[in-house]
Amino acid sequence: MRNYSKHLLKIFLVILINQLFAFRNNIVAQENKIEIEDLKATGSPAFTILGINPTAIERPQTPKAMGVTLLNAFNNINVIPKSFAFEVTPYWLSSHNNLEFEDYFNHQSAVQNLAFSVATSPLDSPSVGTSLSFGFRTMLFAGAPNSDLKKCKENYIRNLGKDNTRESILDQINEDLKHKALVIDSSYDKSARNPNDSILKIDSVYRSLILLEIKEVIKYRIKKDSANNEVLSKLNSSERPKFFDDYRNFLLKIVNETKFKDSDTLSNTRKDELYTILNTATDTISKSQDNIFIDSLRNVNKYRVGWKLETSFAISGDFKNDSTSNGEWSKLGLWVTPAYTLEGNIDLIGVLRYFGNFEANKITNGEYYAGARVLYKNGDFGVSFETLSKMQNKGKPSFRYALNLDYKLYDNVYITGTFGKNFDGSNIEGNGNLITLLGINFGMGKNPVVSLKK
Amino acid sequence: MRKKITFDTQFLVSTNDIFLTIVIGNPNPGSSIVRLGEDVIIEGIVKNFKIGNGRSLKGKKLIILTTVQDFLINSNLTSVTFVLDDGVTTKKYFLDGTVDVDKDKIDYKINIDLK
Numbered sequence: 001m002r003n004y005s006k007h008l009l010k011i012f013l014v015i016l017i018n019q020l021f022a023f024r025n026n027i028v029a030q031e032n033k034i035e036i037e038d039l040k041a042t043g044s045p046a047f048t049i050l051g052i053n054p055t056a057i058e059r060p061q062t063p064k065a066m067g068v069t070l071l072n073a074f075n076n077i078n079v080i081p082k083s084f085a086f087e088v089t090p091y092w093l094s095s096h097n098n099l100e101f102e103d104y105f106n107h108q109s110a111v112q113n114l115a116f117s118v119a120t121s122p123l124d125s126p127s128v129g130t131s132l133s134f135g136f137r138t139m140l141f142a143g144a145p146n147s148d149l150k151k152c153k154e155n156y157i158r159n160l161g162k163d164n165t166r167e168s169i170l171d172q173i174n175e176d177l178k179h180k181a182l183v184i185d186s187s188y189d190k191s192a193r194n195p196n197d198s199i200l201k202i203d204s205v206y207r208s209l210i211l212l213e214i215k216e217v218i219k220y221r222i223k224k225d226s227a228n229n230e231v232l233s234k235l236n237s238s239e240r241p242k243f244f245d246d247y248r249n250f251l252l253k254i255v256n257e258t259k260f261k262d263s264d265t266l267s268n269t270r271k272d273e274l275y276t277i278l279n280t281a282t283d284t285i286s287k288s289q290d291n292i293f294i295d296s297l298r299n300v301n302k303y304r305v306g307w308k309l310e311t312s313f314a315i316s317g318d319f320k321n322d323s324t325s326n327g328e329w330s331k332l333g334l335w336v337t338p339a340y341t342l343e344g345n346i347d348l349i350g351v352l353r354y355f356g357n358f359e360a361n362k363i364t365n366g367e368y369y370a371g372a373r374v375l376y377k378n379g380d381f382g383v384s385f386e387t388l389s390k391m392q393n394k395g396k397p398s399f400r401y402a403l404n405l406d407y408k409l410y411d412n413v414y415i416t417g418t419f420g421k422n423f424d425g426s427n428i429e430g431n432g433n434l435i436t437l438l439g440i441n442f443g444m445g446k447n448p449v450v451s452l453k454k
Numbered sequence: 455m456r457k458k459i460t461f462d463t464q465f466l467v468s469t470n471d472i473f474l475t476i477v478i479g480n481p482n483p484g485s486s487i488v489r490l491g492e493d494v495i496i497e498g499i500v501k502n503f504k505i506g507n508g509r510s511l512k513g514k515k516l517i518i519l520t521t522v523q524d525f526l527i528n529s530n531l532t533s534v535t536f537v538l539d540d541g542v543t544t545k546k547y548f549l550d551g552t553v554d555v556d557k558d559k560i561d562y563k564i565n566i567d568l569k
Binding site: 092105170225234294 | 495563
């Protein structure tokens, strides 16, 4: 009953907040909007400076793929593609045969994280044409893995070791069977075969011999390896015997259940077929177990603690009427984001940002931003406090303070609230600077949009 | 069934001790099992491991099986370098391969006759 009421309350809140969200949507449909996330840290800077969030981004993995992507997009040098989003990390386009997993996991360099981005988007109405932007970003300091991630890695490596052992046992079985087949073939052909037996009966006897031999080989190989203390030495004394017993029983079950295809000819390759069946079945064990860990490990940048420093740069140009001869510089952005993450999901983030607008290819209105944010997340709930100051070439500096609250209702559905003081003169109605925003986000818990004057 | 890359070679031993190192690059995680004949002598991460003295190893076969999993989101390249060093000779055996599907594994097997 309690769960039912809680569920009803959630539905009611969704409906109520959906109405508020529709109202909020009208508020934020303004020019010059900039999201708090943009000031805190950038995603791909070429996308950020254009204010776009592309749904399809080209991310080539080889130099050839990169060339093809760029060639296809900019096929005609006089025509700028309308909606193009591209990011590449050059370091990973080539192989790095001496770079080992442990080194990369513990420490990542600026070169490894250096990414270049290119994007285009239509000019704001009433202008006709396209904006084109270039950008780069990197992590000068990338922190270190947190303790949960380290434990995940240890479990993963242990699991990979088990998989390696299974493959090694199967490999030994295969080698054994190559020799055994000769014995089966020669002894069977000479002594067991009755010339009056039908082909099907001969084949059936042959199958039984193979199955028996394979089972003996399986038991022998697993017994031999399980007695060797070097194999899977990292497993504890209760895990090791169970691993080998389970695997032996698994293989024997496969063999017992295997039905050979009907054939009217003798075949010397039945053992190969059975080896393939055993190998395929073993592969399914490894896939079912690894993916628990590898997806978490792949978020190695997301769960890093300690000092981090990200820097990004982007510049854009406008091409009226989509003609390269009408190109002019339009915007420039520089972000420096130092951060310190503590174990226990506490982030301390700073932001330094410069944003410039071009007129006649010269920067006129430059704006500097400096701020800090403290963020804490615990399960479905997140809270942060941020302060931001804005300084322009002319005029007094202006300040903003905001308390943000996030609560996860369902996957990718968040209630968000922001309360505080905005920059002077920046509220929608033109009066006051109080921030009171309540909304619902269908995304990653992004904060509400705040309008800024140009 | 996942890919398997096999390589057969030989190493001329001397009277010195022979050391084995296995470098798994690109930077994917992996694990190895090293057999001398049928017997496992080490498993897991192998760095500067003493296999034995060249005189006692002569005529034997070193069989190494390394399982590597594709870890990086933006690359499907994998590689393993097996290094044998006895102070007189250093041999590096480099094998590489590309997985077809993201997160797939590749098994690298090298058979080295110690002569």
